[in-house]
Amino acid sequence: MSNIIIKVEDLKKEFKIPKKAENLSLWKQKLSWFYREWEIKKAVEGVTFQIQEGEILGYLGPNGAGKSTTIKMLTGILHPTSGSIEVLKGLNPFKNRREYTQEIGVVFGQRSILAYDIPVKDSFRLFKAIYGLSEEFYQERLDMLVTMLGVDKFFETPYRMLSLGEKMRCELAASFIHQPKIVFLDEPTIGLDAQAKITIRKFLKEINRKENTTILITTHDMDDIEELCRRIIVIDEGIVAYEGSVKRFKEKYANTKQVDVSYTLVTNKEKLLQLDTKYGIENTIEKSKSYEFPLNESLGNFLKELVSCVEIQDLSIHEPKLENVIAEMYEKENKEKKKREKLRN
Ligand SMILES: Nc1ncnc2c1ncn2[C@@H]1O[C@H](COP(=O)(O)OP(=O)(O)OP(=O)(O)O)[C@@H](O)[C@H]1O
Numbered sequence: 001m002s003n004i005i006i007k008v009e010d011l012k013k014e015f016k017i018p019k020k021a022e023n024l025s026l027w028k029q030k031l032s033w034f035y036r037e038w039e040i041k042k043a044v045e046g047v048t049f050q051i052q053e054g055e056i057l058g059y060l061g062p063n064g065a066g067k068s069t070t071i072k073m074l075t076g077i078l079h080p081t082s083g084s085i086e087v088l089k090g091l092n093p094f095k096n097r098r099e100y101t102q103e104i105g106v107v108f109g110q111r112s113i114l115a116y117d118i119p120v121k122d123s124f125r126l127f128k129a130i131y132g133l134s135e136e137f138y139q140e141r142l143d144m145l146v147t148m149l150g151v152d153k154f155f156e157t158p159y160r161m162l163s164l165g166e167k168m169r170c171e172l173a174a175s176f177i178h179q180p181k182i183v184f185l186d187e188p189t190i191g192l193d194a195q196a197k198i199t200i201r202k203f204l205k206e207i208n209r210k211e212n213t214t215i216l217i218t219t220h221d222m223d224d225i226e227e228l229c230r231r232i233i234v235i236d237e238g239i240v241a242y243e244g245s246v247k248r249f250k251e252k253y254a255n256t257k258q259v260d261v262s263y264t265l266v267t268n269k270e271k272l273l274q275l276d277t278k279y280g281i282e283n284t285i286e287k288s289k290s291y292e293f294p295l296n297e298s299l300g301n302f303l304k305e306l307v308s309c310v311e312i313q314d315l316s317i318h319e320p321k322l323e324n325v326i327a328e329m330y331e332k333e334n335k336e337k338k339k340r341e342k343l344r345n
């Protein structure tokens, strides 16, 4: 039986922000030192979802969609305007703050939880005290995390002197130090090189398997998602636009597949040119082509035509990239939104 560990219902967050001067009348602009007009910015407009114990859930959306705001509410940093959050056995991030913080870990890729000027190991000691960990538990846990993330080499170095990848690996180790049941990761791979990303993904997979940690992750790197998550939630302008498996998401929104072909000889130049014009995408490698092939057309017919104009050496058909599918989804949603607006007017 699956076990729901996080239950979010109709969660909303509004920010009150000062009206921009250009939106105020001239006399109000003059008075703006004494007089402020406010407007409401709806950052999260009512999201509802559930997360199961042990799941790695991808929380996706374009810049400004409300991802970080949702995570801040889930971790008790921001108070929701309305809606409810229920975690583990009925814990609320605000009402049960003490108990709650013992159960969760947080990483904000854009902000650090470790002290800037002191050696990393001293920051870890501080966490040991905050979480009230026994020396024995702490040492054992630290050994494990340090090995998994390879951070032992710079454990004595002040945080500010570390590279971005080293910093992030330390942040991750710190957020897992008390063996939390749930970890929230807001862009944990931002700005990192391929090697650091691989280390982090491997770590998350391993710890999730070993300890059944529930992980909610936001990222703009779709390889993170493809590697880690079976299920995703895609939000758009503060509401849930899609919830389900990565596979079904692609089936629902993908329009094309990519076909790569390399050949030894062109047997029908004219026909090849026709295919290039119809489906071709940029490809600068000699004697090879890439095509973006629409899923609603017959791939068989296309391949037959291809065979009739080149002597194929190698051919590969790629699943649509999640990144492209998300872009396609937003395009489709926007078109539909505009259509609805038109009908209304
Ligand atoms: N403290 C705040 N005051 C006013 N507006 C805010 C505040 N925090 C966020 N917002 C606004 O709320 C919206 C959602 O912001 P949020 O940071 O949640 O987006 P995001 O999905 O995390 O985007 P990104 O991918 O760029 O990190 C944005 O329009 C942002 O400008």
Ligand SMILES: [Mg+2]
Binding pocket: 067, 068, 069, 186
């Ligand atoms: Mg964000």
